[in-house]
Amino acid sequence: MSYSRGPGAQHWHSVDTISHGPSIPQNYPSSALTVWPSADLAIYVPVVVRVPCIVRKLWFRTGDTSSGNYDVGLYTASGTALLRKGSTSAPGINTDVIWNCTDTAIPAGLYYLALASAAANDTFLGLPIPAPTPVALGCLVQASSLPLPASATFALDPTLPMFPVVGMVLNSVVT
Amino acid sequence: MMQNGYPLVIPPMVSVFQKQVGFMGEDYAQASPSSGAYEGTAVAVYLPIILPAPCAVRRVWWVNGYTVSGGATVEVGVYADSGYGPGVKLLSGSATQGASVELQFVDVTDFSLPPGLVWIALVASTATNTTFLRSAVSGTALHVRLQQSSAYPLPSTATPAVSTSTNIYLFGFATTASP
Numbered sequence: 001m002s003y004s005r006g007p008g009a010q011h012w013h014s015v016d017t018i019s020h021g022p023s024i025p026q027n028y029p030s031s032a033l034t035v036w037p038s039a040d041l042a043i044y045v046p047v048v049v050r051v052p053c054i055v056r057k058l059w060f061r062t063g064d065t066s067s068g069n070y071d072v073g074l075y076t077a078s079g080t081a082l083l084r085k086g087s088t089s090a091p092g093i094n095t096d097v098i099w100n101c102t103d104t105a106i107p108a109g110l111y112y113l114a115l116a117s118a119a120a121n122d123t124f125l126g127l128p129i130p131a132p133t134p135v136a137l138g139c140l141v142q143a144s145s146l147p148l149p150a151s152a153t154f155a156l157d158p159t160l161p162m163f164p165v166v167g168m169v170l171n172s173v174v175t
Numbered sequence: 176m177m178q179n180g181y182p183l184v185i186p187p188m189v190s191v192f193q194k195q196v197g198f199m200g201e202d203y204a205q206a207s208p209s210s211g212a213y214e215g216t217a218v219a220v221y222l223p224i225i226l227p228a229p230c231a232v233r234r235v236w237w238v239n240g241y242t243v244s245g246g247a248t249v250e251v252g253v254y255a256d257s258g259y260g261p262g263v264k265l266l267s268g269s270a271t272q273g274a275s276v277e278l279q280f281v282d283v284t285d286f287s288l289p290p291g292l293v294w295i296a297l298v299a300s301t302a303t304n305t306t307f308l309r310s311a312v313s314g315t316a317l318h319v320r321l322q323q324s325s326a327y328p329l330p331s332t333a334t335p336a337v338s339t340s341t342n343i344y345l346f347g348f349a350t351t352a353s354p
Binding site for chain 1: 190236
């Protein structure tokens, strides 16, 4: 007889800031209201990875306005960048943005998914949670961070009014 | 603490609003946390947290609402479980309520918590002009919170009573020292 690992030791195919984020009664994220707070701001959102994974893609979704460059990345709990796409021209509106990054093996632990935008008016899929709740949920920020830095300098911003949805895909199904 | 051979970690900001450790979500909460008056002078509120792994408590925190002119002293603590209720106080930190609509931290002596059920506690020395960010559960909070009157400062051993309120406050502890 053989035994497989139980479901508790696995992840869904996406580890993201919704499935592994806060328990806030927003039901579903909205893209219409989550306006990026300020130009070149990076927002870091904590996620807990329960088992070793191979990160194959990073993703987020644009909202109704998309005009500025963006960057998406993955950081260790201490702020070291594991993946950074680099400053990239604006994608279309209401679009799933999927970066086929270098396959990167990571151990279980605490990580921060990062998103930065050059345009304060751009909107993204996220949770429009009033400030300062996003900070109480573990969101951190860094100003003037487009492109994302190799080493993050995490900061608290009690005025942060949104919780961006960012994720990492653990297999190669999504294209 | 391992899970099928892999280490477990918990989120940096621990509260009942955090998945994996807390219970608040679409099934319980009526709305996102918003500013609301504290429910009573020296009333302690106890909320359960389930830790899947050991962790170090380095700070306690709460979120001030719009009105802080009462100058309340706010205390947040962590209690060991005692038969599915708060028992002995393990740690706490307190400070005068600071700026409005702001996350307020208090450093505590680092304290290691084992995995399992613990209770976080919040109390204010006065409820007059004292607000916090809070949500609520529908109908009854009998199943998710306990409370205690005349519990300022937080007692060394809790004597919890059945909840008479549905308020669920946004507070807890941090496993990180900064930021």
